[in-house]
């Protein structure tokens with residue numbers, strides 16, 4: 001039994017709505033994180049040891065009938081509400097750093113130059129491979145005239161999705177997405193198996209909580225190193241952690257943020273970072289957690305399954321449950 005995980009499905013707090021998440025919590029401000037190396041990235045290989053755990057605490061968690069919502073998740077469109085993400089180029093050489101440039105054009109057709117600062121930045125730029133094996137969270141610089149510039153390396157040949165996450169001045173938060181290509185032959189990797197543990201650079205991050213379609217889901221990520229809880233996480237982008245969730249299959253983009261923020265007098269600097277996330281549908285999601293410790297930003301990654309159906313109930317059997325048996329203790333049912 002995992003009580004906190006179960007509670008997470010019920011205790012609805014700060015619902016972060018899919019697609020407009022950044023707009024909701026934009027009032028960070030007082031905390032200025034120390035400079036960190038921008039451009040951390042992660043490459044993953046499926047890890048056979050991380051199988052989905054089979055706990056079946058979902059029985060009562062009837063996912064809400066949110067299917068009537070028609071809002072489109074973020075990141076699936078390159079143009080929305082009059083704003084369009086326009087890369088100067090969409091094909092780059094794999095493994096080579098490129099000065100990647102793009103604009104966001106506004107309803108008047110001109111590059112947008114006015115942005116609201118959200119989580120310490122005017123624009124967050126996420127680049128993932130379409131097989132969700134590689135992830136980068138970058139912060140482009142303004143090059144003038146509404147042009148954004150960022151040093152970008154696509155790690156290998158393949159198809160990628162770039163997301164610009166921003167809020168234009170006077171507008172609400174938007175995430176626009178565009179495809180990028182790194183030329184060459186490639187073999188897509190399988191989605192890593194669902195799991196609750198991620199290791200990166202000697203840190204172990206565990207995931208507690210379940211994603212429930214159409215409902216606010218509490219996720220708790222716990223950071224440790226060498227078996228010891230890390231209690232001195234550093235603020236990064238106004239929070240102790242930054243979580244991006246992408247739906248496998250179409251890369252719908254969900255930007256979630258922690259419950260509490262550094263300096264609010266109640267949010268500890270680890271080892272646990274709590275998030276509220278709302279996903280729109282059943283299915284697999286990739287979660288990427290950026291956290292900062294000892295001056296470096298690292299990314300832990302997970303595959304999480306939303307709205308996993310409970311294991312089929314044991315077939316009703318006419319036999320009494322306590323059948324005397326000589327066959328020993330086999331048949332213990334696994335919930």
Ligand SMILES: [Cu+2]
Pocket residue numbers: 121123124125137138139237
């Ligand atoms: Cu960012």
